[in-house]
Amino acid sequence: MFRKILIANRGEIACRVIRTARRLGVATVAVYSDADRNALHVEMADEAIRLGPAEAAESYLNIAAIIEAAKASGAEAVHPGYGFLSENPDFVEAVKAAGLVFIGPSASAIRAMGLKDAAKALMEKAGVPVVPGYHGERQDAAFLAGEATAIGYPVLIKARAGGGGKGMRRVEDPADFSAALESARREGESAFGDGRVLVEKYMAKPRHIEVQVFGDGHGYVVHLFERDCSLQRRHQKVIEEAPAPGMTAQMREAMGAAAVRAAAAIGYSGAGTVEFIADVSDGLRQDRFYFMEMNTRLQVEHPVTEAITGLDLVEWQLRVAAGEPLPKRQEELAITGWAFEARLYAENPAREFLPATGRLAVFDLPDSARIDSGVRAGDIVTPYYDPMIAKVITHGQTRAEALARLEAALEKCRVGGVTTNAGFLVRLCRLPAFAAGDVDTGLIGRAGEGLLVEPEASEEAFALAALSALGLLEMPDDPDPWAHIRGFRLWGEAARTVFLDHGGAEHALRIVMPGGRRFRLDHNGLSTEVGLLSVNGDAIRLDCDGHVFSATVHRDAASIVVFFGGHAHAFAIAEEAGHHGEAAAGGDRLSAPMPGLVRIVSAAPGARVARGDALVTMEAMKMELVLAAPRDGVVAAVPVAVGDQVAEGALLLSLEPEEAA
Missing domain, CATH: 3.30.1490.20 (ATP-grasp fold, A domain)
Incomplete structure (x- = not known):
């Protein structure tokens, strides 16, 4: 086994590798960019070395800098994680040329599977x-x-x-x-x-089923069964599970054998995943699954395979790279129970899953599930890297049990400061088709807008937000009963009004304070009797019209997040935020939804455009964003050009006022 390894990655996967290495007594070296100077993986590693600026091209993709860091630290081997350079054959060759061990497959195996067209030709020859x-x-x-x-x-x-x-x-x-x-x-x-x-x-009802494979340097390859990754948005996985629902023993054997043939055809060593697409328009059939691609690295969703097999796949990677044979033979491997993994992203499902950035003011995830994460409270989600902030993994003896545990864990996720997909994941768990195992890659699209949009905040959530905004959730510990009298007035009850913005709409909330820990909320023509039962930091116990419940409230200078009923409801304190009336001119402006690079500008000043026309194309967080005209009109100004790097909220294009147009 190695004495010291360098991890050429960041975030969650770097932390994941460090945990296994620590258990095996292997020292770890982290690398970091300027944006990650105070990151969790830097803190966890035995030592860390700076690579360069925040941009990945100058840090995590800088092969020369990584090799130099490995040599300077005395590391014997390099673990690539996933993403970045993990499937770059030139990186593999550079690692080996430096006298180091690459913890992964050979450069030739990566090249064989790196181009989808060549890989498919190779698979046809191998009978896949x-x-x-x-x-x-x-x-x-x-x-x-x-x-x-x-x-x-x-x-x-x-x-x-x-x-x-x-x-x-x-x-x-x-x-x-x-x-x-x-x-x-x-x-x-x-x-x-x-x-x-x-x-x-394109298949009308496809399922994405992949098979985990492992090879060693002694010519032996096994498969560790399948994962179903059909729940996707924008062709990216959201929730994965193992094993695949509806899988028969015969089809599992056929897919597993095909995956082993694929790996053996390129002399594969290390962890890899053979991805298949299955046409399930007539059900899951043994004659309707097809090779898509092979990922020559560890997958993001590997924890569900670990959960059902009881194995540590990172440990297997280290042992195989150190020259050991595979720890188990095919006949020794078995499935126990069921597992799910949900990817918690900083993104806005209601805005086409647009990535979000900002400081994680609250980051509190439950201990009832396995949590793989590379961030903690106070960290900043930047526009430079993938916006996944955690993976929530559950295991049960049955699929229903594992799914129930996943839903319960997701309901307890408390993340504030950035928009996340936590509520979307909870609603996804509750979809009848998903609960029944009737999954395919189009399920999320068919579920409609109700799956994507956060539900309106309840009166309970409004009550908590209003009490927080007015400082009424701070309960003194003084046993003197006079210390708890807040609303006492000689000639009547005290009342205060606060203005909160929720979902782009302003709400006036009037709190009447009869005294003690009881209040009355007047909002939207309704009155709600509120009793404050207990306060323990951000954790609140409340009685609203006889409904007793627990919630969490986070407050900063001008915003409040109420975590209640599995949802996060965000409120802005309008009087402090000072944003009244900003939306009035929104129809004349096209602004950058997040920091990024301007790729295409499709209109010039004076051009007449129609609502929905593509006007500016940006690249941000590894994806392309097409921004459309908010209304019919005439272009007044285009203050950006192709190649410009713009900040969030930057003006990209403006239309002439409607009266002038």
């Missing part, structure tokens, strides 16, 4: 079924459009070097093919340095 489509070298737009027509719409355009949903576009209509192709090429070039694509048949 592949998705119908065009995987060749010709890339001119007219030819690819012709291939799409021959395949039959809908089709899927995919960056051949892609992954994680980047460079992927679904096309329903031939008229949209050209624009989708150009967009996929741009995103592929930006994310992977390769704008070439392949075109495949």
Whole structure:
């Protein structure tokens, strides 16, 4: 076993590797960018070395800097984590040229699976079924459009070097093919340095089922069963589970054998995942699953495999890289129970899952589930890296038990300061189709807006927000009963009014204070009797019209977050925030929703545009954002140009006032 390893990554996966290394007595070296100087993985490692500025290209993708850090620290091996350089064969070769061990597959194996078109040709030769489509070298737009027509719409355009949903576009209509192709090429070039694509048949009801494989340096390969990753948004996974619902023993054996053949065909060593797509329009059938790609690294969702097998896959990685044979043979592996993993992101589901940035003012996750995370309260979610902030993993003897535990754990997640998808994940757990195991990659899209939009805050939530805004949740410990008299007036009850913004609408809330710990909330023509039962820091116990419940309230200078009923309700204190009337001019402005790079500007001053026209395309957090005209009108000004790096809220384009237009 190694004495010291360097982890060429950051965040959650770096912390995950450190925990296993620590258990095995292996010292760890972290690397960091300027944005991560105070990050959790830096704190956890035995030592840490700076790579460079915040931009990944100058830090976590800087091969020379990482090799120099490994050599200077005396590390014997390099663990790549996932993302960044984990599937870069040039990095593997650089590690080995420096006399270090790469904890992963060979450069040749990564190259064999790195390009989707070449990988599919290789898989066909190995007897692994592949998705119908065009995987060749010709890339001119007219030819690819012709291939799409021959395949039959809908089709899927995919960056051949892609992954994680980047460079992927679904096309329903031939008229949209050209624009989708150009967009996929741009995103592929930006994310992977390769704008070439392949075109495949889009399946009406597909399931994404992947098989975990492991090979050693002694020519032996096993599979550790399957995971179902069909719950996706924007082609990116949201909730994963193992095993796959509805999987028969015969189909599991067929998929597992195909995955082992795929890995053996390239002499694979280390952890890898063979991803299949299954057409379930007629149910899960053994003759309707197809190879999509192989990820030549550890996957984000590996914890669910660990949960059902009782194994530590990072430990396996370290042992295999150190030259040991696989710890177990295929016949020694078995499935126990069921497991789920939910990805907790800093993002806004109601705004097409737009990533969010900001300081994690509150970060309190339950101890009833396994939590894999690389952040803690007070950390900043920056625009430089992926916005996943935690993984919530549960295990049970049955699928229903594991899912119930996941829902309960997600309801207890308390994250404030940035918008998250926690409420969306809770609602997803409650979907009848998901609970029944009837999953496919289109399930989230079919569920509709109700799944994406946070429910309106209840009167209980408004009551807590109003009490917090007025400082009435601070209960003195003084046993003197006079200390608890807040609303006493000689000639009547005291009352105060506060203005709160919730969901873009202003609310006037009047709190009447008869005295003691009891209040009355007047809001929207309704009166609610409120009794404050106990306060323990941010944890509140309240009685609203006879409904006794617990909630958590976080307050900062101008905002309040109420965690109640599995949802986070955000309020702005309008009088302090000073944002009255800002939305009035919103129809004339197109602003950057987050920091990013301007890629395309499609309109010039004086141009007439229609509502919904694509005007500016930005790149932010590894994805392309197309910003449309908010209304019909005439362009007044375009203060940005292609190549500009802009801050959140920066003016990108303005329209002439409607009277002038």
